[in-house]
Amino acid sequence: MPFAAQPALHPRKTPIQARSTVTVDAILEATIQVLLTLGKERLTTTAVAHRAGVSVGTLYQYFPNKRALLQACLKRHMNEIGESVLRACEQHRNASLFDMADSLIYAYLAAKMRDVKTSAALYAVASDIEGHAIAQTTSSRSLHVIASLFATARERLTKDPELIASVVVSTLNGISRRILESKSPERTIGPLREELLVLVHAYLQTCIAGVNA
Amino acid sequence: MPFAAQPALHPRKTPIQARSTVTVDAILEATIQVLLTLGKERLTTTAVAHRAGVSVGTLYQYFPNKRALLQACLKRHMNEIGESVLRACEQHRNASLFDMADSLIYAYLAAKMRDVKTSAALYAVASDIEGHAIAQTTSSRSLHVIASLFATARERLTKDPELIASVVVSTLNGISRRILESKSPERTIGPLREELLVLVHAYLQTCIAGVNA
DNA sequence: TCTTTGGATGAAGGAATCTTCAGTTTCGGA
DNA sequence: TCCGAAACTGAAGATTCCTTCATCCAAAGA
DSSP states (O other), rough: OOOOOOOOOOSSSOOOOOHHHHHHHHHHHHHHHHHHHOOOOGOHHHHHHEEEEEEHHHHHHOOHHHHHHHHHHHHHHHHHHHHHHHHHHHTTTTHHHHHHHHHHHHHHHHHHHHHHHHHHHHHHHHHTTHHHHHHHHHHHHHHHHHHHHTTTTTSOSOOOHHHHHHHHHHHHHHHHHHHHHSSHHHHHHHHHHHHHHHHHHHHHHBBBTTTOO | OOOOOOOOOOSOOOOOSHHHHHHHHHHHHHHHHHHHOOOOOGOOOOHHHHHHOOHHHHHHHOOOSSHHHHHHHHHHHHHHHHHHHHHHHHHTTTTTTHHHHHHHHHHHHHHHTTTTTHHHHHHHHHTTTHHHHHHHHHHHHHHHHHHHHHHTSSSOSSOOHHHHHHHHHHHHHHHHHHHHSSSSSHHHHHHHHHHHHHHHHHHHTTTBBTTTO
């Protein structure tokens, strides 16, 4: 199986000249491409370097090992999604809880679906590179942002915002995973997103004070 | 990374004498143990054989390759959970939708939590052995069972039972995944299970005809 | 007891990659 | 124009494991 547990280092060298920045980007992009075309089993550092139009040596100049390379890709991808969610959140401070949830759901799904293949491929390697740890770092930050957003909602909440956020996000993950893993995500996303909205709304309703007639 | 995509065969030889059945079981058990103690990176066929108290050759007599070995473990595990859910379902035919959901949730979580470590470890290898395909086979059957169960509920449904089941199960997956991945599943499960019940109940309420006052 | 077939053994072959590093090329400032 | 630093190169070393197979052991029937 994959690599041994290693210190998982950071970029070995920091790009200084402009060309090297380009190179690093190219390598990262190439990694995704190789992942998509050859699959993770046949993703070799040589193949990545080749696709990026550089030599293996260059690759190893910026990434201490294959693991770090993949981790960098995953981080990048998760940050993109995180950013996107964060932006959505900021626009709904002090709004209604339901509006918050809706935009959150839309933003998250849109970000994931932007390119389904990549998301799925990265999901697959995640377990080989402690993706779990990376995901937690990224997503725990998101979770706090969402929780504090919920705390600003017009409605008065009867539960800990962190708990609510946690439930909503987990649900979102569960459903989006099903969408990603379905045969035709493009067809599945519509109906399931609808249900997701209904589901989350119904749940949030139970978190609001004084509505239970 | 792991193995190349292979035909992924089935047991190479079918146990005939009693002792060989014992051996196969031992190998399967050993695989889980090695997975837990060494991790998937260091799970080698030799290590498994050693732990099972047999030689590598014996292992290869029953499993054509490492991949098949892991797949067998995963299948076994998923079937156990599937069985458990199935049993829970059968006891609630014609009951209330909410009772069904509750027992489903309890059964599923109980099965997963029985030994958290194993579940988590198998999750991790899943992506190396087309676990996705295996999961779909097992869980699509479960999904149908659940859907047809929902169809027998006392309440009249306003949506396709398959859709409802799909949403419920995805949600269940999402939440249980969070539980599994949390630092201390034992402590997390209580509160999250509560929320899960609330969440699913609230959702099911929207699937019932004639209740919206 | 003898024979046949199932079951077990484990050293060694072989295939695949990751990573290194000595050496070359390119860039940018003096 | 010239030079030191930054980038880049890619063949070869080193490791790691999977898998095979020739051979031996054990059980059950004659």
